[in-house]
Amino acid sequence: MKGRRNPARLLIPIFILFLFSLAGCGGGELPAPIPQKGKVPQAVAKKVEPVKVADKKEPEKKEEPEYVYNPAGKSDPFNPFIQLTPLRELSRRTPLTPLQKYDISQLKLVAIISTPEGNIALVEDSTGKGYFLKKGTEIGKNDGKVTKILKDRVVVEELYQDIFGQTKSSEISLFLHKVEEGGES
Numbered sequence: 001m002k003g004r005r006n007p008a009r010l011l012i013p014i015f016i017l018f019l020f021s022l023a024g025c026g027g028g029e030l031p032a033p034i035p036q037k038g039k040v041p042q043a044v045a046k047k048v049e050p051v052k053v054a055d056k057k058e059p060e061k062k063e064e065p066e067y068v069y070n071p072a073g074k075s076d077p078f079n080p081f082i083q084l085t086p087l088r089e090l091s092r093r094t095p096l097t098p099l100q101k102y103d104i105s106q107l108k109l110v111a112i113i114s115t116p117e118g119n120i121a122l123v124e125d126s127t128g129k130g131y132f133l134k135k136g137t138e139i140g141k142n143d144g145k146v147t148k149i150l151k152d153r154v155v156v157e158e159l160y161q162d163i164f165g166q167t168k169s170s171e172i173s174l175f176l177h178k179v180e181e182g183g184e185s
Contacts, residue, residue, distance in 0.1 A: 097138060099123075099131055104140040107131075109154055109174040119149035123174065144172070152176050 099107075102125055110130065111122040121133040133139065137146045139156055148155040154174045162168050 099133075099137065099139045100141065102140065104144060104156055104158070104172050104174070107139070107174065109176050112149060112151060112154075112176055114151070119151070121146075121149050121154045121174075123154075140172075147171070 106126055107123040108125075109121060110124045113120045113122070118135055122130055123133060123139075124130050133146050133149065133154060135146055135149060138144065139146060140158055142158040142160055144156045144158040146154060147157045153176060156172045156174065157169050158172060159167055159169050
């Protein structure tokens, strides 16, 4: 009996494979046979009716109004929260003067000249080049303007923006260095 196999043991896997193959078929309708050249199957010929050109109407399209974005009252999503470049630099159209390229701390007050029209100050940059200042002269990187030229100092008013974006002003004074008699400063 060792050499004989049980036929029922062979039939069970075959039966299971048969069941799986039936489950995968889907049980739907069979597809229509592919017509041969020049022949139309009768089932298809009965269902399809010829369409006349005169009867054919295009479906009416509903015209929806085109969407238009209105930015009024809305913030610009592409504006940064923190303005890194001051707005005044963006709106500046005139080129900077040499005095506007220096920070005020880089300039040294050398002399003040009294004239009937008003005082004139002489400042010097780090290379030794001198510039004359009058009241209203623009100076410094932060839109500074000379507001007063006194006998011992020059007062410059600079504009800056605080963390809330409000423009504030600060006064910076350049003092004249006095030379002592008989010695150098």
